[in-house]
Amino acid sequence: MTPKNLDQNNILNWVFDCEKDFITVANLDEVKEKFLQAQKNGSIMYQGVVSFDNQFLKKNDLLDAQNNLNETRLKKLIKMIDNISFNQVYLPFKPTNKLFKAKIFKNGT
Structure with missing residues (x-):
């Protein structure tokens, strides 16, 4: 199956x-495999939403x-927000690594 947003x-x-x-x-299967492995390992998994007004x-x-x-700037900001929230919430659990995938949705897409 080929994604529509290529x-x-x-x-x-x-x-x-x-x-x-x-x-x-080509990277998509690799990313999916990492998430499947994290799920099998019982890793902490979460999904967040970040929303900005114009x-x-x-x-x-x-x-x-x-x-x-x-x-470019928006991706950098989202990664920074994720690092801050991840460190505040999950650092006490001493995670050994972190994995996330994000998609930017715009009005009309």
Whole structure:
């Protein structure tokens, strides 16, 4: 099955993880396998949602006047938020590693 949100280079639009800023179709099976292994190991797994309004995005140079998202900066911000929340919540459990996959949803996508 081929995902619908591919660009011309087989990169999944707006999908990234803690190791890569872009996930390709070729990487997708690898990412899925890591999550399956984490589940088998009884690892802590969670799903979060981060939401921003356009005013916040514009104020922080993440959205320009034409409503184009700065994908690089937004991914960096999401990774930073994940690191902060992960360290605050899970650090007492002394995890040995961390894995996450994210997708940026925009209004209309």
